[in-house]
Each structure stands twice: as structure tokens, then as C-alpha cells.
Amino acid sequence: MTEIDVRLERVSKFFGDVPAVDDLSLDIAEGEFFSLLGPSGCGKTTTLRMIGGFEDPSLGTVYLGGRDVTDLPPYRRDVNTVFQSYALFPHLDVFENVAFGLRRKKVGGKDIGQRVRDAMSLVDLEGFEKRKPSQMSGGQQQRVALARALVNRPKVLLLDEPLGALDLKLRKQMQLELKRIQEEVGITFIYVTHDQEEAMTMSDRLAVMRHGQIEQIGAPELVYESPATEFVAGFLGASNLLDGELVRNQSDVATVRLSTGQDIHFPASKVPSDIDTLVKVGVRPEKISIEVDEGEPPAGANWVSGLLRIATYIGVSHQYKVEGPGGTELTVYVQNLGAEEAPAPGRKVRLTWRPEHTFIVKPSAALSPEEEEE
Amino acid sequence: MSALAQDTSIPSAKDLAPVPRERRRRWTYYTLPVYSSAFFLYLLIPITFMVVYSFNQSHSALPQVTSKWQGFTTQWYQQWNGVPDLTPAFFLSIKLALIATVISATLGTLLALALVRYRFRGKGATEQMMFTNIAAPEIVLGASLLGFFITLNLPRGFSTLLIAHVMFCVAYVTITVRARLSGFDPMLEQAAQDLGATPWVTFWKITLPLIFPGILAGALLAFALSIDDFVTSNFVAGSSVTFPLWVYGAVKVGIPPQVFVLGTAIFSAGLVLAVLALVFQGRAKKARPEPEEG
Numbered sequence A: 001m002t003e004i005d006v007r008l009e010r011v012s013k014f015f016g017d018v019p020a021v022d023d024l025s026l027d028i029a030e031g032e033f034f035s036l037l038g039p040s041g042c043g044k045t046t047t048l049r050m051i052g053g054f055e056d057p058s059l060g061t062v063y064l065g066g067r068d069v070t071d072l073p074p075y076r077r078d079v080n081t082v083f084q085s086y087a088l089f090p091h092l093d094v095f096e097n098v099a100f101g102l103r104r105k106k107v108g109g110k111d112i113g114q115r116v117r118d119a120m121s122l123v124d125l126e127g128f129e130k131r132k133p134s135q136m137s138g139g140q141q142q143r144v145a146l147a148r149a150l151v152n153r154p155k156v157l158l159l160d161e162p163l164g165a166l167d168l169k170l171r172k173q174m175q176l177e178l179k180r181i182q183e184e185v186g187i188t189f190i191y192v193t194h195d196q197e198e199a200m201t202m203s204d205r206l207a208v209m210r211h212g213q214i215e216q217i218g219a220p221e222l223v224y225e226s227p228a229t230e231f232v233a234g235f236l237g238a239s240n241l242l243d244g245e246l247v248r249n250q251s252d253v254a255t256v257r258l259s260t261g262q263d264i265h266f267p268a269s270k271v272p273s274d275i276d277t278l279v280k281v282g283v284r285p286e287k288i289s290i291e292v293d294e295g296e297p298p299a300g301a302n303w304v305s306g307l308l309r310i311a312t313y314i315g316v317s318h319q320y321k322v323e324g325p326g327g328t329e330l331t332v333y334v335q336n337l338g339a340e341e342a343p344a345p346g347r348k349v350r351l352t353w354r355p356e357h358t359f360i361v362k363p364s365a366a367l368s369p370e371e372e373e374e
Numbered sequence B: 001m002s003a004l005a006q007d008t009s010i011p012s013a014k015d016l017a018p019v020p021r022e023r024r025r026r027w028t029y030y031t032l033p034v035y036s037s038a039f040f041l042y043l044l045i046p047i048t049f050m051v052v053y054s055f056n057q058s059h060s061a062l063p064q065v066t067s068k069w070q071g072f073t074t075q076w077y078q079q080w081n082g083v084p085d086l087t088p089a090f091f092l093s094i095k096l097a098l099i100a101t102v103i104s105a106t107l108g109t110l111l112a113l114a115l116v117r118y119r120f121r122g123k124g125a126t127e128q129m130m131f132t133n134i135a136a137p138e139i140v141l142g143a144s145l146l147g148f149f150i151t152l153n154l155p156r157g158f159s160t161l162l163i164a165h166v167m168f169c170v171a172y173v174t175i176t177v178r179a180r181l182s183g184f185d186p187m188l189e190q191a192a193q194d195l196g197a198t199p200w201v202t203f204w205k206i207t208l209p210l211i212f213p214g215i216l217a218g219a220l221l222a223f224a225l226s227i228d229d230f231v232t233s234n235f236v237a238g239s240s241v242t243f244p245l246w247v248y249g250a251v252k253v254g255i256p257p258q259v260f261v262l263g264t265a266i267f268s269a270g271l272v273l274a275v276l277a278l279v280f281q282g283r284a285k286k287a288r289p290e291p292e293e294g
């Protein structure tokens, strides 16, 4: 990793007695595309606003480029923000909107013209300079907001759900465009979203937040393949979780004994250090293969058997709901290769997956109804 | 129709000309226009009377307005400043209204900003005071102000007039500016600061331009209120004589036609300003049409 660009050191923010951000520490490297992901109300915006200077931390320190900026107002920080509502100045045309930051820095008139034009072409909006923001579509306004921030060449760009107001198609398109722009300009992006797919496709690293704290931080693959907590496993994609007890026996293979007495094996390296004996083992639905329960289970693989309840044909895949050990509902996705016949509901089936696709998590407190909605 | 009847083939719907329909008009159709016209007449008759009679001839030694039409003349417009004390009174009123407008527009805007932006002790009380100020009978305000000035031992004159006028104008400015501010997205100011604008620059570049129409409307209202105020002014004017005070004094002896001339001038200026404001707002709206769907 290169230089640390943004560092939050044990930062908390209280509104009244309630912590919106609770003792959070975070390092973000220069040039990184970093996402803050989490359910509504978990403190993403508050975290971002403390980096931007719009909110004073109640405790802790904020560093930008190694410098303590905790007490600096927004206009003295070298970061720019793309607001969720865009916040374009309605009385100024697009050119003046984009030029606003440059004029504050007393950049010369010729340079302003050039840099605004560059920024406009970066976001593909040449020729719109004379329009008022209200004369543009949502996606165009979003790009003006982006140009208005990028034209200042900040160290860090903060984006608070910038695509939230766009429809799905435009959203997908803008995701690609944002990623392209970020790679082109090489600025650190801190991106807030509650859309896990968006965070996964765009980020170099992401942090999953809950209740003002970071549950897990890492590359999207890592967080997806080896979620650290039950909450992360459930928030990032679908997952199947089974209660069990951790049995520490051998050095490189760990074992969890399910309530049915069956053993699930996986590489010992996947056991988090600070875990109790009561755990949950998990596997992603697409990692499982399903077959009618007959004959010997394959050696070396993990398996459980259950009753097939529902089989749904989705086109690209088949989706199965299986009643597994202890009545737990398990989900299986099978790619529709058209080769084998789908098992029929009511059959006893066996679910098989490889040990290295198994993960182990700490059980989390139950989700609040608000989080369930996500 | 006959051509159609002879045609044996049935024409498809799009070949037919749309059938003109007699619009059935019930009497309710006319109520709104009639009511509106009556209302405008009601508003306009006194003004029309004033404008028309400012061109009326008068043959008496001491010219006065009468309701009898005596022939057209522009004499009073040529001699608009022909009445000794009327002209200074008129200019005093203009000067008073201008200064009161500037002061109350400034104070009113600041008060509106404070009321919308901040929570502070006494915020509710301030708002109550504002509405009380508007709702209270002017005669009560005038009388109590006079008592107040006497207690303070302030000599009555231009300064007391100004204080009084600012007092009753501020609330109106505050209310119009506040209405404008409540539709103002506070994120805009944060965005400006994010882009490097200090709070001071943010105010001048973002906040002020966006709330200016509200300030302008409030200021026009303040000017209109100030220039024709009689009741409060009567209490606190001391020996100063404003235009309304002079006119009131003249009623007993007869109003010279110049009063109508000056009244017409004030009315015309108001009309021009109102039209300008409309054009100004219309242009602002045109530059900001509703965003297209989709």
C-alpha cells in the first residue's frame, strides 16, 4: 500500500447521547476507491461529513495527507464532495457552477476556461456550459456535480450516494463512468452507498458498517468470500448459515460440529482469531451443488442433507430452497447449463460444497427491522 | 353532412372531421369573470377617480378638487410644486420611505435568516412579536410609541418617524424573506464551503442572490407601507409634516389638485415597479423551467 491519504483515529460522533459513529478507525490509501457500505442510519454519511469538515467529531482525530485537520472548516480542507442531492447552484449556469471552486482559489481567467472545459469533457458534457442546472436531466446534473468537484483536483473526493436518485440503467452506466474517471484522474474516492452490488463492482476496498462501527474492512472478494460476522455475511449477498460448535483439533484443518452431530471442515486459516466456540458456518448459495440423496457422499467435501421445498426456474439459474439440518432454510443457486435434470420438490437432497468455500462467522445480534429492509 | 349521408361506405374515424360541439354554458360559467371584474372595479374606482380628476380644471381662487368635471387641463402637472408646504412634505415622505425601506430590508433579512437557521432562546417569542406587530391596531402602536419616546425624552421629528416606520416594516420584510428561505436548500451553502468559499463569500455569492427576490418583494411592501402611513406618523411626527399628514390637514380647507398629481405620480411609480418585478420574476422563471420527465 502507498501513502495513507485519509486517516480516522478513534473517531466518534454523538447526536445527543446517541452515537452515530462509534469509535471508528480507518486508513485509506492514496488513489484508492474506497466504499463505505451499510444499512440506513449506520453512520456512513456522518463519517463522510466528518472527513469533509461539515461535522465536528465528538472524539478522535481526522488526518488528511498526514495532517491533523480535525479543527479545520470545510473551505480549508483539500477535499471536495459530491452531494446526494447534487446541490448545484440554481442561479448559476453550468460553467459558473463548475468554475466556482476555481474562482475561490483565484485561478486566472484563461486557466479557468481551460480547466472547466477539461472537466466538462471528462464527464462528457461539452456544450452544456450555458445551461442552467434545472434545464438538465438527473444524470446530467449528477455529472455536473462531479465535474464541479473534480475540477479543483482535490486530494480526496467524497461521494455520498451520488447515484441514489438515478434509475437502474443510468445507475449502471454511471457506475462504469465513475470508475473510468477515477482511474483516469487517480484521485482517492470515498464512496458511500447502501447498495452492496455497487460497492462490490466499484471498490478497491470496502468497509461494511453497522451501528456506527466497522464490521469488516477489505477487498470486495475477501469480504464476500470470508465475511467476518453474521451481519456482513447477510448484508453482502445471500448466504447460508448453520449453527455449530468450533472444535480445534488439527493444525491446518478446522472443524465445526453441527447440532446434528455432523462435522464441517475448512482450512484453519479461515478461523478468526477472536472467536468463541459457538459459531456459525456459512457457504454462499452458488458454491453448493445439489443432488438427490443417494449413494456415498463424496470424500473430502462438506455436505448436509435436507428436504427440497421449492425449486424456482429463473432462466440463467435454478434456485432451490432446502430445509436443512435443524429446520434451517438453505438456498442454492445452480447455473442453468441445461445438462442435468432439476430435482423435484419433496425429494430428499444432498448439498455438497468444498471446504475452502466454507466460512465461519461470529453470530451477530438480530437485525433490527430497519436493517432487514435493505 | 349530406355528402356523408350519400356515401355508402362507412368512413373510418380518422377521415371524419371532428364534430364541433356547442359548448353549453351554464350561468355558473360567468360567475368568476363577473366577480373578478366587480372586484377590480372596486379596487380601481378610487384610483381612477384620482388620476382622472388630477386633470380637472378648477376656477376658484384657491384651487380645490371637486367632484364636478370642469374641463381637461394639464395645468396642475405644470404647477405640481405650486402649493407652498406640500412639496417639502412630499419629499420628506419619499426620503423617509427610502431610508426606512433600506433599514428594514436589511434588519428584516437578518432576522429572517436567524429565525430560519438557528434555534435560540426567545425564538418563539420573536416570532410571536412579529405577528403581534402586524396584527396590533396601528393606533395602539402609534400611541404607545409616542409614550415611549416621551419617556425617553426623544425630540419628535424625522428620527422618531424613521424609528416608527422601520418598526412596522421589519415584520413584513421578515415574513417575505422567510418564505423564500424556507425553500432554500442548506446543502447549497455547504457545497459552496466545500468548494472553498468562506462563510462571507458564501453569503454574497449563494445565499443573497437566491433570496433576493424575497428581499425585493419585502422592500417594495415596506416602501408602500411607509409612504402612505398616517396613523403612526401622526403620533410621532412632532413638527415634521409628511405627505399623508399634510393631505389630512388640508382636507378641512380643501385639497389642492396637486395632491392628486403627486398621488398619481406615486401610483405610477408603484405600477412601474410592480411591472418590473413581474418581468424580473418571469425571466427568473423562464431560466428555470420544470425539469423534463424521464
Ligand SMILES: Nc1ncnc2c1ncn2[C@@H]1O[C@H](COP(=O)(O)OP(=O)(O)OP(=O)(O)O)[C@@H](O)[C@H]1O
Binding pocket: A015, A019, A020, A038, A039, A040, A041, A042, A043, A044, A045, A046, A047, A194
Ligand atoms: N444532525 C443530526 N441530528 C441528530 N441525529 C442525526 C443527525 N444526523 C444523523 N443523525 C443520526 O445519526 C445516525 C447516522 O446517520 P447517517 O446519516 O450517518 O446514516 P447513513 O448511514 O448515512 O444512512 P442513510 O443510508 O440512510 O443515508 C442516524 O441514526 C441518524 O438518525
Ligand SMILES: [Mg+2]
Binding pocket: A044, A045, A046
Ligand atoms: Mg446517508
